[in-house]
Amino acid sequence: EINTSRYNEEFHEVCKLGDGEFGSVHKCLHRLDGCTYAIKKSKTPVAGSVYERNAMNEVYAHAVLGKHQHVVRYYSAWAEDDHMYIQNEYCNGGSLSDEIEEKQRTKKFMSEADVKQILLQIAQGLKYIHSQNLAHLDIKPGNIFIHRNPKVMLSPESGLESCEEDEELEEAVVYKIGDLGHVTSVTNPTVDEGDCRYLPNELLQENFDNLPKCDIFSLGLTIYEAAGGYDLPKNGQRWHAIRRGELPPLRHLSEEFNNLLKSMVDPDPSNRPSAVGLTQNPVLCPQARK
Numbered sequence: 001e002i003n004t005s006r007y008n009e010e011f012h013e014v015c016k017l018g019d020g021e022f023g024s025v026h027k028c029l030h031r032l033d034g035c036t037y038a039i040k041k042s043k044t045p046v047a048g049s050v051y052e053r054n055a056m057n058e059v060y061a062h063a064v065l066g067k068h069q070h071v072v073r074y075y076s077a078w079a080e081d082d083h084m085y086i087q088n089e090y091c092n093g094g095s096l097s098d099e100i101e102e103k104q105r106t107k108k109f110m111s112e113a114d115v116k117q118i119l120l121q122i123a124q125g126l127k128y129i130h131s132q133n134l135a136h137l138d139i140k141p142g143n144i145f146i147h148r149n150p151k152v153m154l155s156p157e158s159g160l161e162s163c164e165e166d167e168e169l170e171e172a173v174v175y176k177i178g179d180l181g182h183v184t185s186v187t188n189p190t191v192d193e194g195d196c197r198y199l200p201n202e203l204l205q206e207n208f209d210n211l212p213k214c215d216i217f218s219l220g221l222t223i224y225e226a227a228g229g230y231d232l233p234k235n236g237q238r239w240h241a242i243r244r245g246e247l248p249p250l251r252h253l254s255e256e257f258n259n260l261l262k263s264m265v266d267p268d269p270s271n272r273p274s275a276v277g278l279t280q281n282p283v284l285c286p287q288a289r290k
């Protein structure tokens with residue numbers, strides 16, 4: 001028939017998850033496999049525009065970044081009725097931005113242990129993205145999605161606990177890097193920078209020599225904000241002070257953790273830890289995980 005649409009045929013639209021100038025994202029139930037997905041619907045970008053390149057970057061990046069526990073999984077993308085659709089893994093816990101707003105509303109800070117967990121998990125996601133010679137370039141709370149696994153009670157006699165010693169046990173709360181619309185190659189970048197609140201100065205000066213360290217800078221400010229470092233400035237004196245490495249220490253966090261955050265936003269990218277360095281940093285995990 002004329003109005004056959006893969007979107008409507010294959011999926012039942014449950015609810016809207018968000019929208020913006022990019023288009024809209026819905027929580028959708030796949031009629032056949034019974035699984036829930038997040039599907040972004042956006043207007044077909046004008047051929048040759050930066051929007052088209054971003055749209056293609058996003059799909060290429062997802063295709064290259066197959067399956068990783070800390071990167072939102074991609075399933076499919078298609079075009080129909082003058083729109084583009086991308087079908088991703090649905091994360092049921094909202095975004096880190098939602099969680100930060102919740103903490104600000106209830107006047108509760110995240111504990112140092114909580115923010116260390118987020119930092120370690122996202123560093124693992126960045127380690128994977130950077131190992132594929134890609135950089136994300138838009139790391140921020142709104143692009144980190146949360147998935148909460150049901151509590152699986154493994155009683156010892158059940159023998160269900162992981163038989164493989166080194167099997168990555170499903171974590172109760174999993175943080176995942178999403179929105180790959182700004183992802184670009186580290187070696188021959190076509191940079192369309194993300195949200196200026198989280199970007200290092202060198203990127204705005206169009207110095208693309210060390211894009212992975214731009215992600216580290218953005219992650220540092222993301223964690224600083226999650227730890228209760230108030231809303232970050234978009235410009236002005238405070239914006240420049242942070243880019244001079246002046247990050248006011250957070251009193252409820254340890255000195256060593258404050259120093260780690262400070263090193264992540266160092267004005268000199270070479271002084272910032274790499275994603276690999278972060279995943280091995282004893283401050284984040286006493287027994288440094290692999």
Ligand SMILES: Cn1cc(CCO)c2c3c(c(-c4ccccc4Cl)cc21)C(=O)NC3=O
Pocket residue numbers: 017018019025038039040072086087088089090091092093094095145146178179180
């Ligand atoms: C606004 N919004 C809310 C959510 C659910 C969080 O609990 C969400 C998701 C995604 C995305 C998304 C971002 C960028 C590109 C494509 C998608 Cl589907 C947007 C999302 C995505 O890829 N997976 C999501 O769960």
